Amino acid sequence: MLPAEKGGGEADREAVSSGQLADTYCRHFLITNQNPDGGWGYHRASPSSVEATSWALVALTSWSQAPALAETCARAHAWLLQAQLPDGSWPAFPGQRQGCWTTSLASLALHFQGGSPEAVVRGLDWLLDAWPADGTLWWRLRQFLARSAMVHQDSSLRGWSWTPGTASWVEPTSHALLLLRSLPPDLLPSRAAKRQRLAERMLYDRMCPGGGWNSGNPLVYGVAGVPRIGPTAWALLALIDQPERAENQMSLDWLARAYAGIRGATSLALAHRCLAAYGRQVPPLAPALGELYLQNRFFESVLAVAWIALAWGGEGSRAGKTAGESLTS
């Protein structure tokens, strides 16, 4: 029985102290909160979303190949397939007409779970054709004429945007790179290599001066941006093929320093996953998560539970992984 079902703070404290949180709560939460349509919403009983379903599927796939989970994963897989738009992209929610950043995540989840390579390739094709709106000649001309002193970055370097027709940002670029690096070479068209190189350069260009990343503005009006946990972890996971690079090490140092002050379950799980993937010493996850659970039960967030599951899967993992392995093993 879940602590929440037992009711009361005493049951919660008992669950945390007995270590149930890691296995029983997270796995049980994901299984019991799958919607009847096969997807997951961001929270218990909320409408299925592409992002939440993708991460729940990745988490369950990485956790266990047990037959008991096979049906759960198969239903999620089917839900993702039916949510794909005719152009190969995925929207944030079914019914929306335009694809967006979730395309990387859905493709990644389907690939990890196995099967449906044609859907993955269609998603990949859409991503490779989806250029952000910044960095075009017209855009750069306007920036030059405006003599904007606000941001200083190389706008010829382009990654991926959150939504079509907008600028490159760290997180969607990292997600797309994770996908590109997870796929076998035979699935990657020749144009993938160019976008991958450009996106990597964009990420390094957008790193905050002291290491780490924020959403993508490292310097505003000459003032150094403050890195944030999430973008830093995603960028580092996406750039894990270059672990010894000075920028990676400087950013890992920042993440390691910031770790003790993290007050949110999703950030904690991502930071833990990232540091472990690079082989850095990182304190055990359970005590800090237990404290947060007692405070708010992670707000019953599917994303938080899925990323916690991935982080637990990474405890004690070794360095030197590929980007895909860094997420799931």
Place this chain on the structure above:
Amino acid sequence: MSLASSRLLPAFIRPPSCVAIVRAQSYSLDLGALLLQALREFDLPLRGKKVLLKPNFVEPDPGGVINTHPAVVGAARESFLCLGAESVRVAEGPGHERDTEAIVETIRLRDYLGSLPGLFVDLNLDEVHPVTLQTRASKLRELYLPKTVLEADFVVSLPKLKTHHWVGATLSLKNMFGIVPGCCYGWPKNILHWAGITRSILDINSTVRPDFAIVDGIVGMEGNGPIQGIAKPSGVLILGDDPVAVDATCARVMGLAPERIDYLAKAGTLLGHVKPDRIRQLGESITSVRTPFAVLPSFQKLVASNGD
């Protein structure tokens, strides 16, 4: 319901607005009592209503300079409940930080509201519905907006008094960017920037009309706001039944000319009042609490002169 319940009216037809300035030098004061006393002046139709407070939570900032102070949020909740609201929830969708839990736990919102699950809603991850925008200032036409906002009877914008490096000042109208869900539009909600910040502010506020605004100006932010500026103790809470009039009053308190803040000047044509002769002033006078805020060089043009 706030969704377009209040018609868009030209300023010359719209009845005068009411704004109160309450002196409050510290977050340790009994802010609940101060706010309740001020709110009673407005005779708000709150009985049985579902009230939604929309603070400005941006980043995990334990220093209390960037975000609406949780003491103000707690005091507002307490006051609206005292005035007969059926429920008062708090909701925000931060624009840069995905981990909203980290923000609310860092600023210790629990200490002021109690247990947060069920009471606090992360608008970035809420259920969404498509909504046709009521004006066409931008090219957006339609936005997916959170169910929690659409189902509220009475929406209160609860921002911090801050300068802003793109639009000059961020107050109750700009604060409504936070209702646009990150799960659809990302972090940041870059689609609003590409559509034009001023235009997006107008379209969002014409569509989801905040019924009331309370601005936390006890400690504001000047300079390179809304994140990298410096603390500016101003010792005021500014509240009113017309967010445009509240923002115009805030600008005057900050030593800025509201007519020169692009989105505010435009909002003054259809959404509310900017001109002082159309704003009934309660509590302290503007001149008695005026605290000039430093602005970036590119916004020096906004600074009020003697004639403003």
